[in-house]
Amino acid sequence: MQPPQHPTLVEVAAAAGVSVASASRALSGASASPKMVEAVRRAAAELGYVPDASARSLKVRRTEQLAFAVADLGNPVYVAMMRAIEGVVRAAGYRLVVSATGADPQMEVEVIRGINRGYADGLIVSPIRITDEVVTEIRRARVPVVVIGTLPASTGIDNVRTNSARGVGLAVAHLVDGGRRSIAFVNGPQDTVPGAARAKGFGKAMQAAGLAVADGQTVGATDFTHDAGDKATTDLLARYRPDALICANDLLAIGALRALRAAGLRVPDDVAVVGIDNTELAELATPALTSVSLGSEERGRIAAAMLLDRLGERGRPPQRASVSPRLVVRASSDPVAPPASSPRKRKQP
Structure with a gap:
């Protein structure tokens, strides 16, 4: 049996009566007239066209994914952080991928090195063991990294902490x-x-x-x-x-x-x-x-906002924030x- 044939961008462009370049601009949100955008989107919907996310990410060098790495996915603290982070980044058009490090600094290093291979546009990490190697890898990272945890100001890394x-x-x-x-x-x-x-x-x-x-x-x-x-x-x-x-x-x-x-x-x-x-x-x-x-949720929201800020302005000074504890x-x-x-x-x- 032959695999189903998916509509291509060439077919969408032909159905809309525009060039392939114009169809691509209309679907990616780049500069295009409202009339052209409407025609291209209508043609895409009628044909059932779905953009190739992997090809698009290679072209624009964006995955539209952000990563969150924690010690233990079963710990309700990290679940609360994850929910707060996901709410912020989803509103900005990103998906959130989550991984567990088992509180192992070497696993944290591997996660940080992994984002350099292009699976995410940025990372929030909450390490409970912070080694010199972890700090070095964060500094070397080619994408923005925000730490939920206590770091010396001299590290120059965006971080959210609590006392x-x-x-x-x-x-x-x-x-x-x-x-x-x-x-x-x-x-x-x-x-x-x-x-x-x-x-x-x-x-x-x-x-x-x-x-x-x-x-x-x-x-x-x-x-x-x-x-x-x-x-x-x-x-x-x-x-x-x-x-x-x-x-x-x-x-x-x-x-x-x-x-x-x-x-x-x-x-x-x-x-x-x-x-x-x-x-x-x-x-x-x-x-x-x-x-x-x-303030697990608050720390998560602040970290997500920091990461988005860094994605929007790579050269901005390092940000540090602190959330005060309170007794319940x-x-x-x-x-x-x-x-x-x-x-x-x-x-x-």
Whole structure:
């Protein structure tokens, strides 16, 4: 069987009574009279003509695609970012392609090198491990790259960041205000940017509150996942009994809730729990999870706008933006109940 024959641009031009060059201009949005555009588009619709996107991208050196690379496609933080980015770039006429790096800096390098081969017009990347090689490859990239994450200003790379250390400080202050004093911290891997920043924020906030951090009061999970949070919390409970837990993200907090239930501890009666990221999971948890919002959607929208700006003006100065954290309080961190007042003694007659 012969493959179906697709109408060509030559046939569209003949049907519209114009030259092939004129038909191409009319369909690509280049300079053409309204009358010509109408005639060419009508002919294309009647013939069922579909432009060859790959050939067109070779001609104009544009793919009309933008890329977004993240550590873990299953993490709801990146899902929120992706939705926000997709909304911005779609309105500008771009498709968004998404890839996962597994938090491996070498995979991030490969993604950055890959866009140099022409599969996308620009890239937004959110690395949790930023190495010198990653920064070097971003600088070498032939297309614009925006980083969601903390970079030194000297790198000269467009980036959107948040102060997650300050976010941990908000969580500590909230728990102290609620009467908690034995506050433990379940972190992710400390060789990551968020892990290092959140560990620093916890130590600083506890010191500011006048609370010592004992050995065994902090634990590092192997990953930022709920299974890792379950195991890390179980390990912590074997050596330390907190009255509150701060977890370095909501996935870790979901795992912590499971471990606390397994240990027979009630949340928030026995142990208050606070997460970070304020994802959809926080609202769906039982009890609903207090969490620090780091503005995932806002960071995504800002990064998308930065990338579009860079595509429109390659020579503009590097842009840097910061999104402030905010605490979203829910039932998992209710204050310690005040002690019941002792019954009044009856006066003797």
